[in-house]
Amino acid sequence: MTELDDTDRALVAALAAGLPLVQEPYAEIGSRVGISETDVMARLRRLDDTGVIKRFGLVVQHRELGFNANAMVVWDVPDDLVGELGRHLSVYDFVTLCYRRPRRLPQWPFNLFCMVHGKDRNAVRAQIAILNEETDAGRYPNAVLFSRKRFKQCGARYGAAKETADIIPLDRNDRQIINNLQGGFPVCDAPFAEAGRELGLNEDEMIRHIRGMCDSGVLSRFGPLFNAERLGGEVVLAAIAVPADRFDDVAEAVNAHPEVAHNYARDHRLNMWFVVSAERPGRIDEVIAEIEAETGLHVYPMPKEEEYFIGLKVTV
Amino acid sequence: MDLTEIERRIVNRYQRGFPYEPRPFKAMADALGLTEELVLNTLADLRERRILSRVGAVIAPNTVGASTLAAMSVPQAMLDQVAAQVSAHPEVNHNYEREHHLNLWFVLAADDRDAVLEVIRKIEAETGLEVVELPLEESYHIDLGFRV
Numbered sequence: 344m345t346e347l348d349d350t351d352r353a354l355v356a357a358l359a360a361g362l363p364l365v366q367e368p369y370a371e372i373g374s375r376v377g378i379s380e381t382d383v384m385a386r387l388r389r390l391d392d393t394g395v396i397k398r399f400g401l402v403v404q405h406r407e408l409g410f411n412a413n414a415m416v417v418w419d420v421p422d423d424l425v426g427e428l429g430r431h432l433s434v435y436d437f438v439t440l441c442y443r444r445p446r447r448l449p450q451w452p453f454n455l456f457c458m459v460h461g462k463d464r465n466a467v468r469a470q471i472a473i474l475n476e477e478t479d480a481g482r483y484p485n486a487v488l489f490s491r492k493r494f495k496q497c498g499a500r501y502g503a504a505k506e507t508a509d510i511i512p513l514d515r516n517d518r519q520i521i522n523n524l525q526g527g528f529p530v531c532d533a534p535f536a537e538a539g540r541e542l543g544l545n546e547d548e549m550i551r552h553i554r555g556m557c558d559s560g561v562l563s564r565f566g567p568l569f570n571a572e573r574l575g576g577e578v579v580l581a582a583i584a585v586p587a588d589r590f591d592d593v594a595e596a597v598n599a600h601p602e603v604a605h606n607y608a609r610d611h612r613l614n615m616w617f618v619v620s621a622e623r624p625g626r627i628d629e630v631i632a633e634i635e636a637e638t639g640l641h642v643y644p645m646p647k648e649e650e651y652f653i654g655l656k657v658t659v
Numbered sequence: 660m661d662l663t664e665i666e667r668r669i670v671n672r673y674q675r676g677f678p679y680e681p682r683p684f685k686a687m688a689d690a691l692g693l694t695e696e697l698v699l700n701t702l703a704d705l706r707e708r709r710i711l712s713r714v715g716a717v718i719a720p721n722t723v724g725a726s727t728l729a730a731m732s733v734p735q736a737m738l739d740q741v742a743a744q745v746s747a748h749p750e751v752n753h754n755y756e757r758e759h760h761l762n763l764w765f766v767l768a769a770d771d772r773d774a775v776l777e778v779i780r781k782i783e784a785e786t787g788l789e790v791v792e793l794p795l796e797e798s799y800h801i802d803l804g805f806r807v
Contacts, residue, residue: 401677442730
């Protein structure tokens with residue numbers, strides 16, 4: 344197996360969320376890891392050549408591309424024949440993964456696994472039939488496990504401590520920018536140059552850091568925070584008591600409304616809390632009525648009576 | 660979801676073999692007869708539509724750290740709750756309901772084999788359910804991505 348050093352591991356961890364979509368992404372990743380652009384590219388080439396990187400490129404969400412039927416097909420193949428059959432099945436282009444895994448009797452008697460993705464179940468069933476007819480696979484006991492609900496899908500996170508697996512490293516300049524700019528951004532012709540002057544950064548550096556933080560998700564957005572009420576709109580906090588077994592479905596129904604901006608689970612009998620905002624007076628009541636009709640649950644609106652403080656800032 | 664002709668070309672050509680060059684998006688643009696700006700904007704748009712999850716590396720199993728496939732048999736009434744308990748572990752990266760007596764299937768990855776087994780032990784303790792663990796023994800397939 345290829346020996347990886349700590350820098351390789353840090354590089355893989357820094358890439359977990361993908362390359363930033365900027366002109367020079369390897370330079371940007373290098374600055375996060377503390378190595379040069381040339382070193383980043385050399386290390387990636389080596390990891391690619393040695394098979395640590397299976398592929399490098401666009402990673403797509405197959406369901407969003409219409410590949411809605413996803414079957415795990417498994418067979419129980421004699422141990423001395425499984426390798427040959429696995430290599431044979433891998434030749435078919437609709438087989439997206441093919442592995443040997445252990446049997447766990449009595450719960451699990453199968454040892455050969457294939458993933459088959461297709462646009463619909465009939466298409467996938469036809470593809471599985473091809474595998475069973477054109478190879479020896481059809482001789483062996485098998486099962487087809489279609490996926491139903493997707494609870495989670497993201498890239499694997501390696502090389503970072505568990506507690507910090509989702510934490511993106513910030514450098515000193517990132518921190519300064521976050522700490523300084525939450526209170527306001529200059530309104531002038533060259534605002535990035537102006538804001539950078541105080542921090543000792545030039546315009547390009549400012550833009551590169553801010554764009555990097557937007558790409559990595561540290562900044563969920565960069566821009567003005569409007570006071571909806573002064574714009575003539577309305578904002579209301581609302582809560583629902585949702586039975587635990589319906590929580591995900593109700594959350595989905597609530598989130599489907601474009602007027603809902605935040606939605607959190609909280610530890611209370613009223614366990615779902617969200618913010619509804621609308622431009623037109625009366626629209627909020629309509630949205631709440633729609634949510635009640637869709638979910639069959641009572642929505643408790645909690646309009647603001649008096650505002651004491653607003654101006655959330657975090658110091659990093 | 661429908662893709663434009665340009666999106667389709669980018670997705671089909673660059674799920675593997677992404678350029679290791681200082682300006683990779685320009686190299687893509689040159690190869691496809693587009694501009695760097697258009698490539699970057701197209702990728703940003705695909706990401707916004709959640710079609711693109713990232714531009715990056717798919718790491719071979721058990722090279723950097725360790726990973727495994729695991730399955731549980733969960734009573735249907737508890738499925739959402741147990742799935743949420745499983746997904747809450749940052750080491751879990753895929754988690755699906757499947758049509759089988761073993762109805763919850765997930766993949767988890769951690770720094771080493773011991774860390775993987777530790778997460779499984781925690782999931783068993785949290786849920787009170789047995790986890791069937793199926794580590795990779797041999798891979799036959801080279802992942803080429805999806806043709807769209």
